[in-house]
Amino acid sequence: MSDRRSTDDGPADNGRPVVEAVNVTKRFGSTVALDGVDLLVRQGETHALVGRNGAGKSTLVSILTGLQTTDTGCVAFDGRPAPPLGDRDAWRQRVACVYQKSTIIPTLTVAENLFLNRHARGVDRLIRWGAVRRAAAQLLADWSVDVDVRQPAATLSVEQRQVLEIARALSFGARFIILDEPTAQLDAAAINRLFNRIRDLRAQGVTFLFISHHLQEIYEICDQVTVFRDARHIVTAPVAQLSRPALVAAMTGEDVSLPEAGERPPPADDVPVVLSVRDLVTRSGAEFSLTARAGEVVGIAGGGGSGKVEVAEAIVGLARPVAGTVVLDGRTLRPGSVPDALAAGVGLVPQDRHREGLVPALSIGENVTMTVPQRVRRHGFISPTRRDAIARRTIADLTIKAAGPRVPVAELSGGNQQKVVMGRALANDPKLLVLITPTAGVDVRSKQTLLGVVEDVRRRGSTVLVVSDELDDLRICDRVLVMFAGRVVREAAHGWRDNDLVAAMEGVDLDHV
Ligand SMILES: Nc1ncnc2c1ncn2[C@@H]1O[C@H](COP(=O)(O)OP(=O)(O)OP(=O)(O)O)[C@@H](O)[C@H]1O
Numbered sequence: 134m135s136d137r138r139s140t141d142d143g144p145a146d147n148g149r150p151v152v153e154a155v156n157v158t159k160r161f162g163s164t165v166a167l168d169g170v171d172l173l174v175r176q177g178e179t180h181a182l183v184g185r186n187g188a189g190k191s192t193l194v195s196i197l198t199g200l201q202t203t204d205t206g207c208v209a210f211d212g213r214p215a216p217p218l219g220d221r222d223a224w225r226q227r228v229a230c231v232y233q234k235s236t237i238i239p240t241l242t243v244a245e246n247l248f249l250n251r252h253a254r255g256v257d258r259l260i261r262w263g264a265v266r267r268a269a270a271q272l273l274a275d276w277s278v279d280v281d282v283r284q285p286a287a288t289l290s291v292e293q294r295q296v297l298e299i300a301r302a303l304s305f306g307a308r309f310i311i312l313d314e315p316t317a318q319l320d321a322a323a324i325n326r327l328f329n330r331i332r333d334l335r336a337q338g339v340t341f342l343f344i345s346h347h348l349q350e351i352y353e354i355c356d357q358v359t360v361f362r363d364a365r366h367i368v369t370a371p372v373a374q375l376s377r378p379a380l381v382a383a384m385t386g387e388d389v390s391l392p393e394a395g396e397r398p399p400p401a402d403d404v405p406v407v408l409s410v411r412d413l414v415t416r417s418g419a420e421f422s423l424t425a426r427a428g429e430v431v432g433i434a435g436g437g438g439s440g441k442v443e444v445a446e447a448i449v450g451l452a453r454p455v456a457g458t459v460v461l462d463g464r465t466l467r468p469g470s471v472p473d474a475l476a477a478g479v480g481l482v483p484q485d486r487h488r489e490g491l492v493p494a495l496s497i498g499e500n501v502t503m504t505v506p507q508r509v510r511r512h513g514f515i516s517p518t519r520r521d522a523i524a525r526r527t528i529a530d531l532t533i534k535a536a537g538p539r540v541p542v543a544e545l546s547g548g549n550q551q552k553v554v555m556g557r558a559l560a561n562d563p564k565l566l567v568l569i570t571p572t573a574g575v576d577v578r579s580k581q582t583l584l585g586v587v588e589d590v591r592r593r594g595s596t597v598l599v600v601s602d603e604l605d606d607l608r609i610c611d612r613v614l615v616m617f618a619g620r621v622v623r624e625a626a627h628g629w630r631d632n633d634l635v636a637a638m639e640g641v642d643l644d645h646v
Contacts, residue, residue, distance in 0.1 A: 148175030150212060151309045151340045152197060152228070157206035159192050161544065163536060166192040168364040169206065174309070174357075179331060179341040181351040181372065184361035185384055185576040186548025187534035190344055193361075194311055197342075199224040210309070222305075229302030230311040233318065233574070235294045239287035244269035246286050247301050276300045277333075292323040296330065303339070310334075311342040314547075316350060317573050320437030320602065321639070328354050346548070346576050348377060360384055385578045392584050393608045394627050400426040405462075407596040408448075408565050413457030415443040419619035421457075430587060430597040432606070432613035436638050439616040442484055442569055445600040449481050449567050450474040462564050475504050480563025482554050482571045490554045493543035497535060498524035500542050501556045508560065527556035532582055548575045555583055559590070566590050569600045584609050602638060604631055 152174045159167040167189045174180045182190050195201040197208060199218055208215040216223035237246050244262075247269045269282040278296050280289065289297065295315060302310050312331075316324045331341060331354055343355055351358055352372060360367040360383040367383045368375070375383070404426040413421045419440025425431050435441040447454040453469030460466070467473040474481070483490055491500050498520040502509045509520040524538030531552040535545055542553055551574055558566060566587070572580045587597050587609050599606050607613050615623040615637040623637040 148177045148340075150174070151176045151210065152342075153209045153212075154193065154197065155207055155209075157193065157196060157203045157208070159189075159196065159201065159204050164544075165364050167196075167203075170361060170364070170366040171369075172197075172359055172366070173369070174340060174342055176340055177335060177338055178356045179335055179343055179354055181343050181345070181355040181358040182361070183345070183348070183351060183358060183380070183384060184367075186551075186574075186579050187546040188361040188384075188576075189364045190361060191313070191546065194230055194313060194342075194344070197311065198228055198230050225302075226306040228309045228311065229298070229305065229307045230313055231295055231298045231302070231315060233314045235291070235298065237286045237289070237294045237297060239285070241286055242282065243273075243280055243284050243286055243289070243297060244282040246297065247272060247282070247304065272304050273297075273300055276303060277330075290323075291318045292326065295319075295327065299330070299334075303334075308338060309340045309342070311344070313344045314346070314574055315343075316345060316347060321635075323437065324350075346574060346580075348380060348577070351380070352377070362386060381577055384576065391577070391581055391605050391608070392588060394430060394611055396627065397611055399611070400429055404428065407462055408598075409458075409460040410448060411458050411460070413444060413447055413459065414455050415440060415447050415452065415619075416455060417443060417619070419443050419616070421447075421616075421621065423614065425596045425598070427594045427596060428591050429612075430591050430599060430610045432610035433598060433600045433616065434602055434607055434613050434634065434638055435616035436602055438618070439638070440619040441600050441602075441616045444616070445567055445569050445598065446484075448474075448598070449479050451481075451483065475561065478561070478564035480558035480561060480566040482551075482558050482566075482568045484569040484573075490557075491542050491550060494541055496524070496539045496541055497528065497533065497545075497553055497556075498538040500553050501527050501560055503557060505560045523560065524556075527553070527560075531556055531586070532579070548579050551575050552579065552583065555586065559586065562593075562595075563590070564595050566595055566597045567600065568598065568606075570603070570606075571599065571601065572603060572606055580605065604634065607634065 150173055154170065154172040156169050156171060157167050158169050170193065184190055196203055202218060210227045244266045248265050266282050273280055273282065278300050280293055280297065299310060315327060319327065345351060355372050357369065358372050358375060359369040362384060406424055407427050408425040410421060410423045421444040433441045433445060443452060446452040448459050450466060450469055450471040450473060458465055461477045464477050466477055501524050502520050508523065509515055511519060521538040528535060528538065533549050533552045535549060542550055571583055575583060591597055599610055601607060611627050613625045613629065613634065614621045615625060615634065617640040625634055
């Protein structure tokens with residue numbers, strides 16, 4: 134393996150290799166997920182692993198955590214070969230991965246989660262709960278985690294769960310932690326706290342492999358970056374030596390710029406109103422009203438707890454509002470009914486694609502056409518040929534990386550699954566397309582594709598709601614309604630400045646400070 138010693142002065146220079154993957158190849162049937170890749174992570178560094186959706190990142194993570202074997206090549210920790218796959222304890226002492234989807238068990242308490250299967254037992258073999266709780270409290274105190282150990286894990290926030298998973302990993306002795314898109318569900322303040330924690334742990338000798346599609350995060354928190362493209366290792370370099378355009382070019386093989394809405398005058402009064410939301414009140418008290426016309430792209434922005442997702446979910450029927458009406462193209466939607474919203478012409482990309490989005494065991498074709506059975510029926514029966522044709526078009530239009538329309542969605546990478554959700558939302562030619570955090574987990578080139586689709590939909594005369602706190606998502610909007618603490622606090626016309634919008638999302642009124 135080539136020597137990729139850092140040239141900067143950080144701990145990366147002196148650090149011994151904590152983990153090394155050499156010439157690793159992994160195939161799934163005819164798909165080559167990893168093609169002779171190398172990775173070298175040194176002690177004390179925070180090393181980014183980036184690449185487009187389907188580049189092979191998760192596959193490498195599953196190999197580095199002992200969930201899958203390599204076809205060829207090898208993995209070593211601290212210079213010694215990786216333990217056998219079945220020796221879970223040995224793996225846990227070397228490495229842990231904090232995934233986007235938590236592995237914490239919600240029905241157990243914090244203490245139980247921390248000491249699952251390694252409870253302190255007395256001579257009578259009974260579990261000593263007092264001792265378990267004390268050990269858990271000590272562990273959390275050691276790592277400055279402020280959580281009550283008696284609390285049921287279900288009551289923890291996403292942020293607290295992540296921190297708990299990190300503490301649990303450290304308690305097994307692991308000093309190498311993989312963070313797989315850790316910021317995807319966190320708001321700006323929580324991301325800051327996570328980064329501070331990473332810095333603290335790094336100073337104490339903990340090494341991180343950090344996977345994210347948010348390139349600014351790589352520049353903020355990582356020292357080294359490795360780029361994969363199409364299952365191959367492209368480059369490893371100190372972050373400071375790789376400019377953002379160079380990084381994007383390494384990931385995509387080309388320059389990529391994201392779409393932005395052009396300067397358009399507000400729609401005239403004779404342009405039909407497509408969506409009218411009147412005096413909506415959500416369960417937790419968020420209030421919202423909006424009139425949007427054909428061809429308009431409206432953003433709903435806000436941080437965690439702003440109410441933006443609740444409002445969007447109430448509009449599309451995923452949640453039942455306590456008051457208010459939603460009228461789509463003259464038809465009043467039944468509150469809390471997704472089928473009614475779909476029948477009225479809503480296309481939806483929900484926030485949680487695992488819960489409301491996809492059926493992983495079904496094919497791309499089955500998922501994409503799920504809400505439009507009429508389009509795939511022939512003489513009363515489902516026509517696989519029609520279904521394949523629709524799915525093929527979706528695969529081409531959204532550049533989904535898959536061998537064909539009948540591939541189960543479970544076999545796609547995360548970002549490509551998100552494109553299938555978008556494909557399904559578009560399948561019924563929606564009058565109203567509602568996108569909730571549509572580019573979460575999506576690489577920069579795919580972001581360009583997904584956001585570009587919005588422009589096509591708008592041109593066809595549909596209305597689009599983009600619900601997000603990502604500035605890149607919001608830039609394609611004609612106007613953005615910013616929510617804070619359950620209220621719309623600002624309406625920003627196209628051309629807003631990043632600072633203003635971010636300040637409004639944080640509840641700061643820059644005009645009055
Ligand atoms: N269990 C599986 N069966 C078949 N193919 C798979 C399986 N797991 C992954 N793949 C394929 O391997 C390739 C690499 O996928 P992987 O999930 O590692 O990508 P990734 O870089 O993590 O992408 P993302 O950023 O979208 O999460 C993809 O083409 C994917 O479809």
